[in-house]
Amino acid sequence: MSGILIRGASLVGGDRADIRIADGSIVAVGSASAESGDHVIDADGLVALPGLVDLHTHLREPGGEASETVLTGTRAAAAGGFTAVFAMANTTPVADTAGVVEQVEALGRQHGYATVRPIGAVTVGLAGQQLAELGAMASSRAQVRVFSDDGHCVADPLMMRRALEYVAAFDGVVAQHAQEPRLTEGAQMNEGPLSGELGLTGWPAAAEESIIARDVLLAEHTHSRLHVCHVSTAGSVDVVRWAKARGIQVTAEVTPHHLLLTDETARDYDARFKVNPPLRRAEDVAALRAAVADGTIDIVATDHAPHPDESKECAWSEAAFGMVGLESALSVVQHALVDTGMLDWASVARVLSTTPAHIGRLAGYDRPLSVGAPAHLTLVDPAASRTWSPGELRGRSRNTPYTGLTLPGRVVATVHGGVPTVLDGALVDAETVAAAAGTGR
Amino acid sequence: MRHLLSTKDLARDDAVRILDVAEEMAATADREVKKLPALRGKTIVNLFFEDSTRTRLSFESAAKRLSADVITFSAKGSSVSKGESLKDTAQTLVAMGADAIVVRHHASGAAHRLAHAGWIDAAIINAGDGTHEHPTQALLDAFTLRRRLHGEDARGRALDGARVVIVGDILHSRVARSNVWLLATLGAEVHLVAPRTLQPAGIEAWPATVHELLDDALATGPDAVMMLRIQRERMHDAFFPTEREYARIWGLTAERFAALPADTIVMHPGPMNRGLEIASVAADSTRSTVLDQVTNGVSIRMAVLYLLVSGTDGGRA
Amino acid sequence: MSARPVLQTADIGRALRRIAHEILEARRGDGRLVFLGIPTRGAALAKRLHSIVEQIEPGVAEAGTLDVTMHRDDLGRSATRAPAPTRIPSGGIDDAVVVLVDDVLFSGRTVRAALDALADHGRPRAVRLAVLVDRGHRELPIRADFVGKNLPSATSERVFVRLTEVDGVDEVAISS
Ligand SMILES: [Zn+2]
Numbered sequence: 030m031s032g033i034l035i036r037g038a039s040l041v042g043g044d045r046a047d048i049r050i051a052d053g054s055i056v057a058v059g060s061a062s063a064e065s066g067d068h069v070i071d072a073d074g075l076v077a078l079p080g081l082v083d084l085h086t087h088l089r090e091p092g093g094e095a096s097e098t099v100l101t102g103t104r105a106a107a108a109g110g111f112t113a114v115f116a117m118a119n120t121t122p123v124a125d126t127a128g129v130v131e132q133v134e135a136l137g138r139q140h141g142y143a144t145v146r147p148i149g150a151v152t153v154g155l156a157g158q159q160l161a162e163l164g165a166m167a168s169s170r171a172q173v174r175v176f177s178d179d180g181h182c183v184a185d186p187l188m189m190r191r192a193l194e195y196v197a198a199f200d201g202v203v204a205q206h207a208q209e210p211r212l213t214e215g216a217q218m219n220e221g222p223l224s225g226e227l228g229l230t231g232w233p234a235a236a237e238e239s240i241i242a243r244d245v246l247l248a249e250h251t252h253s254r255l256h257v258c259h260v261s262t263a264g265s266v267d268v269v270r271w272a273k274a275r276g277i278q279v280t281a282e283v284t285p286h287h288l289l290l291t292d293e294t295a296r297d298y299d300a301r302f303k304v305n306p307p308l309r310r311a312e313d314v315a316a317l318r319a320a321v322a323d324g325t326i327d328i329v330a331t332d333h334a335p336h337p338d339e340s341k342e343c344a345w346s347e348a349a350f351g352m353v354g355l356e357s358a359l360s361v362v363q364h365a366l367v368d369t370g371m372l373d374w375a376s377v378a379r380v381l382s383t384t385p386a387h388i389g390r391l392a393g394y395d396r397p398l399s400v401g402a403p404a405h406l407t408l409v410d411p412a413a414s415r416t417w418s419p420g421e422l423r424g425r426s427r428n429t430p431y432t433g434l435t436l437p438g439r440v441v442a443t444v445h446g447g448v449p450t451v452l453d454g455a456l457v458d459a460e461t462v463a464a465a466a467g468t469g470r
Numbered sequence: 471m472r473h474l475l476s477t478k479d480l481a482r483d484d485a486v487r488i489l490d491v492a493e494e495m496a497a498t499a500d501r502e503v504k505k506l507p508a509l510r511g512k513t514i515v516n517l518f519f520e521d522s523t524r525t526r527l528s529f530e531s532a533a534k535r536l537s538a539d540v541i542t543f544s545a546k547g548s549s550v551s552k553g554e555s556l557k558d559t560a561q562t563l564v565a566m567g568a569d570a571i572v573v574r575h576h577a578s579g580a581a582h583r584l585a586h587a588g589w590i591d592a593a594i595i596n597a598g599d600g601t602h603e604h605p606t607q608a609l610l611d612a613f614t615l616r617r618r619l620h621g622e623d624a625r626g627r628a629l630d631g632a633r634v635v636i637v638g639d640i641l642h643s644r645v646a647r648s649n650v651w652l653l654a655t656l657g658a659e660v661h662l663v664a665p666r667t668l669q670p671a672g673i674e675a676w677p678a679t680v681h682e683l684l685d686d687a688l689a690t691g692p693d694a695v696m697m698l699r700i701q702r703e704r705m706h707d708a709f710f711p712t713e714r715e716y717a718r719i720w721g722l723t724a725e726r727f728a729a730l731p732a733d734t735i736v737m738h739p740g741p742m743n744r745g746l747e748i749a750s751v752a753a754d755s756t757r758s759t760v761l762d763q764v765t766n767g768v769s770i771r772m773a774v775l776y777l778l779v780s781g782t783d784g785g786r787a
Numbered sequence: 788m789s790a791r792p793v794l795q796t797a798d799i800g801r802a803l804r805r806i807a808h809e810i811l812e813a814r815r816g817d818g819r820l821v822f823l824g825i826p827t828r829g830a831a832l833a834k835r836l837h838s839i840v841e842q843i844e845p846g847v848a849e850a851g852t853l854d855v856t857m858h859r860d861d862l863g864r865s866a867t868r869a870p871a872p873t874r875i876p877s878g879g880i881d882d883a884v885v886v887l888v889d890d891v892l893f894s895g896r897t898v899r900a901a902l903d904a905l906a907d908h909g910r911p912r913a914v915r916l917a918v919l920v921d922r923g924h925r926e927l928p929i930r931a932d933f934v935g936k937n938l939p940s941a942t943s944e945r946v947f948v949r950l951t952e953v954d955g956v957d958e959v960a961i962s963s
Contacts, residue, residue, distance in 0.1 A: 217578075222672025226478070228578035228602030228644060231671055297586060298579030342557040342587070344577030346600065487869060494854065494870040503907040506857040536857075625872070776857075781867025 031066030038072035041375040050404040053447030058400055072408055075441055078378050079397030080112025080405025084282060084385040085258060085330035092121025097335040097425045103142035105424030107450035109356040110407035110440040113144040115389050119180040125150035125161035127169035134171035141466025142450045146391055149173040151192045151203060155181045167199035174390040177204035179258055182240060184210050193253035200390060202254040205244050212236035217346050219292040219307040232307045234262040241265050245272035245279050256388055257281040259332050261306040263316035270325045280388050282330040283317050285354055285361035286430060300341045300348030301430050321380060322371040328385045331358045335426030352430050356422055360436035363411060368437060404447040413439035423456055473585040473594040474774055476603040477652035485655055489613050490625050491773035509538035512779050515568040516542040519575040525597050529572045532771035557589045564590045570779045578602035593778040601642045607739055608648035610770040612656055614759045615694055618735050630657030635687045637663040637720060638698030638747055641670045645739045646698055650678050663687045667709040684720050696737040697722050697748045717746050727752040735759050794936060794959035802935030806917050807839040809933050810886060818912055819883040820848035825855055825901055826871035829889035831952040832919060849876035855900035875908050885911040890948040892918040895929035920959055922946050
């Protein structure tokens with residue numbers, strides 16, 4: 030029986046260990062020796078992380094294949110060290126029925142680069158008018174547990190209350206894109222001195238904070254689980270901290286870009302920096318970093334939002350919101366949190382794997398890198414660094430905000446369910462991965 | 471100065487130079503032959519994504535008076551509105567031989583993007599971008615003010631000490647933004663007046679004194695009062711309750727006009743809403759520079775085109 | 788780089804007085820004289836010629852400036868040039884004898900531009916050219932009617948004219 034032997038990796042606790050993988054599972058951790066036919070990876074100097082889990086990915090398929098597909102998106106995920114992604118519902122058609130979510134889930138399984146867990150829409154067509162068939166999606170083969178109208182806010186307070194109450198029956202969670210629509214009509218960037226100077230309509234922090242405040246009170250009232258997508262302001266952090274102190278079941282995520290970039294990037298009207306929620310002030314970036322470090326913010330999620338070049342090569346207010354992030358997430362987290370001493374690698378494993386899997390009720394990530402657990406892992410070289418260039422991205426779209434920036438860390442290998450998807454820093458080809466995934470190896 | 475994108479980044483010397491060259495351009499208007507050969511063989515493209523007959527005619531006439539070839543491209547209803555990107559449009563125009571592109575766009579930053587995205591190599595002149603800037607309008611306002619203040623001695627001078635009150639929808643006004651930066655750069659004392667709903671975020675850091683009530687600002691005894699156009703639709707977005715209330719508190723009414731110092735001039739970038747932001751008696755008085763502003767617009771635009779297009783160095787004369 | 792002085796204050800004054808007399812003689816009594824100096828130093832020279840003529844025959848002449856920047860044929864080949872003011876005397880130039888005044892006559896291209904610029908202002912009865920220094924090397928069929936000093940030079944040499952009004956000193960020098 031051939032497998033994979035990883036030699037001398039650093040575990041997140043600091044110990045060095047060999048890890049042997051066979052039949053899709055971890056069969057040995059500690060000291061292990063290669064069996065005949067094993068693929069041996071020399072992991073000297075590499076950190077072994079559990080396979081990363083992204084709770085917020087836009088894979089665009091169906092309907093947006095010019096930007097990304099399940100295949101290209103999961104290849105980007107694998108390249109970034111991810112073994113599971115939660116695919117947002119704002120596709121065409123919208124993932125608001127069991128049929129659509131099953132189709133997306135099946136595509137992920139077929140390609141094999143990562144587990145794809147579809148997120149179901151809260152309301153039909155994301156229109157905020159009528160609840161989607163949440164139960165049908167939950168009980169479908171896609172086993173939807175996360176529901177979100179992301180891209181849109183569930184703004185109607187009654188609709189939000191009902192959704193929170195209704196998904197509790199399936200152990201589901203509502204992931205809210207917190208954006209008060211009236212306060213953000215035509216909004217283009219963070220409301221502040223720069224928006225005033227540049228003549229771009231401001232997106233006030235209060236438009237996010239007021240929805241989060243309302244939603245945590247609704248979650249408290251309904252005894253339901255609430256997840257707050259892409260928290261972007263210091264005020265939001267305060268609200269979440271307050272809610273957690275009251276025992277409200279709320280979890281929160283932050284994107285890598287909100288941990289690194291500020292609204293100053295808008296100064297050149299380069300739409301690669303246009304994103305929703307917008308990049309905020311340096312004070313917000315500092316508060317978000319601190320909130321990840323102290324656990325107020327539970328996870329980092331990419332909000333990977335691919336767009337074709339033409340959606341960005343235009344005037345700012347005509348450009349699409351969003352940036353790709355799967356391939357750069359780990360590097361940005363290392364740069365913003367690890368290299369600054371705010372987070373250790375064990376916490377990186379928590380915010381990028383264990384906790385997002387737990388929020389999304391994704392099995393197989395609760396006992397990372399232990400014997401008997403599914404073999405989802407990624408090997409990172411924290412001493413490496415690279416200068417980002419859009420030409421090197423493995424996803425279909427190039428809208429990265431990090432072009433020209435040198436960021437630390439490099440994913441050397443990714444293993445998804447025992448199947449290597451990245452080896453020696455390069456993606457394993459699609460046929461090999463699909464074939465291996467089909468045999469469960 | 472390779473491009474003219476905003477007045478924020480315009481140095482005082484460059485601004486005064488543009489005003490001085492505009493004086494020479496203005497002088498040609500009295501000659502038997504009004505046309506100058508300075509831009510013979512050059513091609514100026516007017517790229518207008520937003521209707522503005524006044525500004526378009528002003529740039530066209532400026533370019534023609536300098537003997538440039540002028541191509542006017544009204545992007546509204548053309549392939550551009552059908553999804554062709556700004557980049558593709560610009561590259562097409564440069565392939566047609568454009569030496570300079572005068573761009574008017576409904577989106578803030580469009581001119582900046584054309585100039586700096588690396589898509590094309592042509593001088594870019596911002597003829598108004600969204601709610602960001604309208605630098606030639608501010609330059610012609612400064613020119614008009616300088617002539618009124620200094621007459622024949624205007625050349626070489628700035629606006630040191632001049633007190634200018636700008637009133638109205640500062641939030642959505644590219645004219646206000648360009649004027650604030652330029653007037654401050656030229657040494658003028660700028661006062662801004664608007665209800666809080668129409669003040670942009672961060673206005674307190676602008677080089678101006680901010681007032682909420684017009685009467686407070688007029689009490690400073692200004693050399694010039696510039697009334698901005700109010701769009702009636704703003705009322706529906708709750709920026710102010712009614713036109714009547716706006717006119718009463720922020721309009722240059724006949725009473726306020728009568729109470730102004732005798733030599734205070736009244737400016738308006740046009741088109742005016744008579745009876746809303748400005749009373750007819752003020753708009754039509756000899757102290758109104760509304761028509762001067764139109765005339766001076768051509769001189770300023772000639773100066774800008776000349777300085778950006780004629781030499782090999784982008785206007786470092 | 789060493790500059791060799793060619794004309795001093797007194798020489799320049801003498802040259803201008805001689806030119807003024809020559810102009811009056813050549814005029815043969817027909818009509819008004821208008822001196823138009825080409826900025827910057829030509830404008831100062833035109834003023835001086837005008838005041839000399841005023842002393843000899845008061846009221847016969849007027850003076851102004853004629854900027855030629857916009858009419859130059861090398862606008863697109865050199866750094867941007869800022870135009871200088873043009874001041875046409877109140878009487879205009881129609882039917883007058885216009886004397887264009889410049890400091891140095893070299894290629895002739897400035898004078899060509901001046902003739903074009905002049906046409907924008909009217910139709911003189913005749914146009915004459917007065918220069919302080921003619922250094923040769925014409926590139927156009929243009930010659931001066933009145934010359935302060937002929938100064939044969941190599942193209943590699945540079946001729947400097949300094950005038951009190953502009954430079955604080957009167958001097959013509961040549962350097963290689
Ligand atoms: Zn979102």
